Amino acid sequence: MQIRLWGVRGSLPSPINNHEYRGKLKRVLQSAVEKKLSSADDIDSFMDSLPDEIGHVFGGDTTCVSVRSNSGNIYILDAGTGIRRLGDELMEGDCGKGKGTVNILFTHNHWDHIQGLPFFRPIYVPGNTLNIYSPYPDQKKHLENQMNPPHFPAKFEDTLSAKNYHLLDRSPSKVVELEDDLKVSIYPLKHPQGCYAYKFCQAGKTFIFATDTEFTGEIIENIDSKTDFFKNADLLILDSQYTLNEAFLKVDWGHTSYTMAVNCAINWNIKTLLMTHHEPAYSDDILQENYKLALSHADMLNNSTTKILLAREGMIFDL
Numbered sequence: 322m323q324i325r326l327w328g329v330r331g332s333l334p335s336p337i338n339n340h341e342y343r344g345k346l347k348r349v350l351q352s353a354v355e356k357k358l359s360s361a362d363d364i365d366s367f368m369d370s371l372p373d374e375i376g377h378v379f380g381g382d383t384t385c386v387s388v389r390s391n392s393g394n395i396y397i398l399d400a401g402t403g404i405r406r407l408g409d410e411l412m413e414g415d416c417g418k419g420k421g422t423v424n425i426l427f428t429h430n431h432w433d434h435i436q437g438l439p440f441f442r443p444i445y446v447p448g449n450t451l452n453i454y455s456p457y458p459d460q461k462k463h464l465e466n467q468m469n470p471p472h473f474p475a476k477f478e479d480t481l482s483a484k485n486y487h488l489l490d491r492s493p494s495k496v497v498e499l500e501d502d503l504k505v506s507i508y509p510l511k512h513p514q515g516c517y518a519y520k521f522c523q524a525g526k527t528f529i530f531a532t533d534t535e536f537t538g539e540i541i542e543n544i545d546s547k548t549d550f551f552k553n554a555d556l557l558i559l560d561s562q563y564t565l566n567e568a569f570l571k572v573d574w575g576h577t578s579y580t581m582a583v584n585c586a587i588n589w590n591i592k593t594l595l596m597t598h599h600e601p602a603y604s605d606d607i608l609q610e611n612y613k614l615a616l617s618h619a620d621m622l623n624n625s626t627t628k629i630l631l632a633r634e635g636m637i638f639d640l
């Protein structure tokens with residue numbers, strides 16, 4: 322499986338602003354002066370040496386993750402604004418010729434997880450097929466509602482691709498075989514109006530996507546007494562929107578602190594934890610600061626098994 326991140330921001334698209342851009346640029350130039358950069362030939366290696374918070378942006382698009390199966394089929398988790406760029410890339414292949422098949426799986430229908438769909442170009446091309454998977458019986462209605470007048474000039478049902486809706490069984494023990502050797506199952510999460518985690522297994526590797534969820538010590542204990550759904554995954558992408566203080570102030574808002582995300586990953590023996598659904602009010606500097614605190618928290622727990630990363634648009638993981 323290949324997992325690729327197209328949108329990692331929570332709640333609302335949050336592009337970098339001019340003030341933050343200028344701050345990054347200033348620090349890049351300071352670094353160039355310190356490292357005595359003097360030749361254009363050295364620019365790429367200089368840029369590769371920059372720390373993440375100034376060498377990259379974490380990204381402002383809302384949630385979208387693609388899973389490319391070992392046979393090359395594409396499965397998209399959520400249609401936040403990140404799906405726009407994914408659509409542009411797919412249009413360069415079969416989707417641009419009206420011969421594409423795209424599978425989209427929805428965790429829930431909050432706006433930041435569906436709002437990119439009207440800008441996903443493959444839906445407008447006749448001949449393309451959209452397979453829509455969801456645990457919600459009224460998924461079709463939710464996708465249509467956001468494009469109904471006066472919200473958008475084209476109705477979803479008038480777009481020219483074919484749509485097939487697949488209702489997923491909500492039982493975590495139910496495993497769906499999407500294709501040979503690629504299995505998916507789902508697990509209900511604590512979130513206003515609900516949300517589901519997705520687990521993909523192929524060729525002995527496991528990837529779990531658990532966005533928009535409020536984990537607490539009590540909830541983890543309750544899950545562990547019932548199931549090993551989350552245990553031993555190779556990659557867990559997990560909601561880590563808040564600081565611990567914020568999580569105490571925002572009980573029942575449906576998101577997890579980065580501290581609790583680290584607890585979850587270590588408790589479940591996860592190989593790689595990727596913290597996502599970044600708070601829209603947080604600059605890249607704040608995200609990086611929280612990331613360092615998350616690493617310190619993991620050190621305090623004597624973590625030696627779980628690699629902890631901060632989600633950034635464009636990241637690719639091969640499992």
Ligand SMILES: [Zn+2]
Binds near residue numbers: 384
């Ligand atoms: Zn969300």
Ligand SMILES: [Zn+2]
Binds near residue numbers: 429431512516533575
């Ligand atoms: Zn949500």
